[in-house]
Amino acid sequence: MAHSIPDDTIRRIKNAANIVDIVSEHVVLKKAGRNHLGLCPFHVEKTPSFTVNAEKQIFYCFGCHTGGNIFSFVMQKEGVSFPDAVRAIAGRYGIDVPARHLTAAQKEQLSDNERLCRINEEAMRYYQRMLLDARHGQKAMNYLLGRGMTREVIEGYQLGFAPARWDGLLRHCQDKKISAEWLVKAGLVIPRKEGNGHYDRFRDRVLFPIANLSQQVIGFGGRVMGDDLPKYLNSPETPVYNKRRCLYGIHKANRPARAAGRVYVVEGYFDVLAMHLHGLDNTVATLGTALTPDHVQLLKGMVGQAGQVYLVFDSDQAGIKAAQRSVTVFEQGFLDARILVLKSGHDPDTFLREFGPDDFLKSADKALGMIPFIIDAAITTHGLTLQGKVKVVSEVQDALVAVQDSVARTLYIKELSERLQIDESAILDKMRHVSGQHQRQAPSAAGPAVVFAPADGRRLEQQIVAMMLCYPLMIPEIVGRNLTECFEDLNLKEIAKMIVERGAGEQESAADIVSLVDDPAYRNLVAQLAVSDCHWDRQGCERILAQFEMRNQRRGREDLQRQIEEAEKNNDIDLLSRLLKTKQRQAGKGLINL
Numbered sequence: 001m002a003h004s005i006p007d008d009t010i011r012r013i014k015n016a017a018n019i020v021d022i023v024s025e026h027v028v029l030k031k032a033g034r035n036h037l038g039l040c041p042f043h044v045e046k047t048p049s050f051t052v053n054a055e056k057q058i059f060y061c062f063g064c065h066t067g068g069n070i071f072s073f074v075m076q077k078e079g080v081s082f083p084d085a086v087r088a089i090a091g092r093y094g095i096d097v098p099a100r101h102l103t104a105a106q107k108e109q110l111s112d113n114e115r116l117c118r119i120n121e122e123a124m125r126y127y128q129r130m131l132l133d134a135r136h137g138q139k140a141m142n143y144l145l146g147r148g149m150t151r152e153v154i155e156g157y158q159l160g161f162a163p164a165r166w167d168g169l170l171r172h173c174q175d176k177k178i179s180a181e182w183l184v185k186a187g188l189v190i191p192r193k194e195g196n197g198h199y200d201r202f203r204d205r206v207l208f209p210i211a212n213l214s215q216q217v218i219g220f221g222g223r224v225m226g227d228d229l230p231k232y233l234n235s236p237e238t239p240v241y242n243k244r245r246c247l248y249g250i251h252k253a254n255r256p257a258r259a260a261g262r263v264y265v266v267e268g269y270f271d272v273l274a275m276h277l278h279g280l281d282n283t284v285a286t287l288g289t290a291l292t293p294d295h296v297q298l299l300k301g302m303v304g305q306a307g308q309v310y311l312v313f314d315s316d317q318a319g320i321k322a323a324q325r326s327v328t329v330f331e332q333g334f335l336d337a338r339i340l341v342l343k344s345g346h347d348p349d350t351f352l353r354e355f356g357p358d359d360f361l362k363s364a365d366k367a368l369g370m371i372p373f374i375i376d377a378a379i380t381t382h383g384l385t386l387q388g389k390v391k392v393v394s395e396v397q398d399a400l401v402a403v404q405d406s407v408a409r410t411l412y413i414k415e416l417s418e419r420l421q422i423d424e425s426a427i428l429d430k431m432r433h434v435s436g437q438h439q440r441q442a443p444s445a446a447g448p449a450v451v452f453a454p455a456d457g458r459r460l461e462q463q464i465v466a467m468m469l470c471y472p473l474m475i476p477e478i479v480g481r482n483l484t485e486c487f488e489d490l491n492l493k494e495i496a497k498m499i500v501e502r503g504a505g506e507q508e509s510a511a512d513i514v515s516l517v518d519d520p521a522y523r524n525l526v527a528q529l530a531v532s533d534c535h536w537d538r539q540g541c542e543r544i545l546a547q548f549e550m551r552n553q554r555r556g557r558e559d560l561q562r563q564i565e566e567a568e569k570n571n572d573i574d575l576l577s578r579l580l581k582t583k584q585r586q587a588g589k590g591l592i593n594l
């Protein structure tokens with residue numbers, strides 16, 4: 001693989017990093033025998049088929065057939081290149097990836113995404129310094145302190161200030177040799193409409209850096225301090241920042257949310273900070289979009305399927321709207337969410353200041369699930385007159401259709417029919433009509449779905465590769481009998497060769513092999529074979545090898561027979577006699593009619 005990171009650095013990272021820890025940042029894993037199991041982050045599923053093997057440092061999903069090692073996991077989960085993945089993992093284990101040894105040409109190769117994150121980080125440092133510098137940032141600092149923020153929060157969340165200048169960041173970055181072209185790509189400066197030159201996107205605003213799970217800065221949210229519009233200005237979409245896939249505060253909330261099995265989703269930056277101030281660290285915010293399927297996957301990665309997600313709103317209306325918009329994505333992501341509406345128009349900030357965290361938790365305890373909340377809200381809005389009931393049913397039918405669990409759906413319908421005093425069958429009729437219109441589609445798997453349905457010989461070849469990965473002690477035997485030479489599947493043959501070259505007995509050889517295989521389908525296959533529970537004993541291994549040899553001999557015989565028939569047809573007496581001799585020799589060895 002062409003990259004600029006020294007091999008021994010990669011080895012150090014491999015030695016330090018544990019795939020279970022890395023995956024656990026995204027997926028709630030449970031120990032199951034030799035493996036860890038969890039819900040796949042690459043496709044939507046209800047029963048865990050995502051398997052992690054700590055011994056081999058490999059993951060594999062039996063649902064969507066995605067597999068690999070720590071690096072491929074981070075690459076696919078974060079959508080980054082190999083060097084980016086290496087750096088992200090290295091950072092977590094405090095290993096320095098020597099960038100200074102790079103040649104100018106290698107520096108060029110540093111992937112675009114990583115460069116964008118670094119530029120954002122440089123901008124963050126600049127904005128931070130501006131905030132802390134009394135000449136520039138006094139007003140902003142007063143504003144933040146006035147909103148109840150503490151120095152600890154301001155530093156912890158690395159808040160900053162963009163001064164009221166057109167070229168503050170631009171000049172700073174020019175000093176650092178960052179080109180305007182790259183600043184445009186990062187969304188930090190804008191080309192002037194007329195003439196040449198650029199100007200800063202963020203001016204006279206308090207800035208909130210937005211980070212991903214790997215603690216990389218991917219964008220910014222900027223808020224004015226007065227009444228100017230827009231009140232909030234965010235980074236535009238860039239290769240590293242997509243608001244549909246980001247949650248503000250996730251880099252800080254991930255661990256506490258995992259520990260608590262609970263995460264709060266609030267509406268804004270200040271809400272996240274206020275929650276943090278009151279010890280509710282397990283809080284994230286969406287960035288001005290409705291919750292997307294990607295968000296649901298992120299949330300599920302934080303708390304697991306059985307975890308609790310609370311969507312926090314400052315009014316019934318906001319809660320109703322969000323519940324109606326989000327019920328389908330949560331249902332399709334198989335994740336439950338509760339709607340927490342704070343009393344009398346309070347947002348988390350004002351609520352916590354007035355009532356404190358205990359009351360907040362009490363309100364959370366009373367929060368309803370999405371469907372009960374939608375039903376409740378519809379009844380409150382429309383009442384139980386005849387017309388009201390008709391409206392209630394038509395308002396909740398979409399949500400009911402979205403419910404994936406048929407038992408849950410039946411119970412909701414029963415409850416609705418009781419509360420409205422109308423027949424269940426009438427509600428069902430209405431819903432059938434709706435679901436007919438929708439023709440809902442099952443959520444599609446995100447990963448590349450390569451399904452192997454191997455023929456018999458191919459299956460044996462796979463088993464032999466699995467054996468080489470699981471029982472390295474068998475490798476000399478396999479090599480000695482020349483078995484891999486007979487492989488029909490050339491990719492498997494290549495993989496077998498790599499395993500042999502890598503040497504027997506290496507604990508993490510599967511994880512290494514994964515790095516060497518270029519074809520993603522075969523990479524996934526190696527991971528699959530490595531995590532598959534091949535619990536054979538020595539005799540079981542021997543049996544498979546014997547079967548494979550028999551198949552090869554059968555193939556040889558069939559081949560020979562074909563050649564004999566061909567020679568007969570062509571009247572090639574010489575060839576025919578040679579072939580018949582071979583056949584006799586084989587029969588003499590007892591290889592025929594086994």
Ligand SMILES: [Zn+2]
Nearest residue numbers: 040043061064
């Ligand atoms: Zn999967």
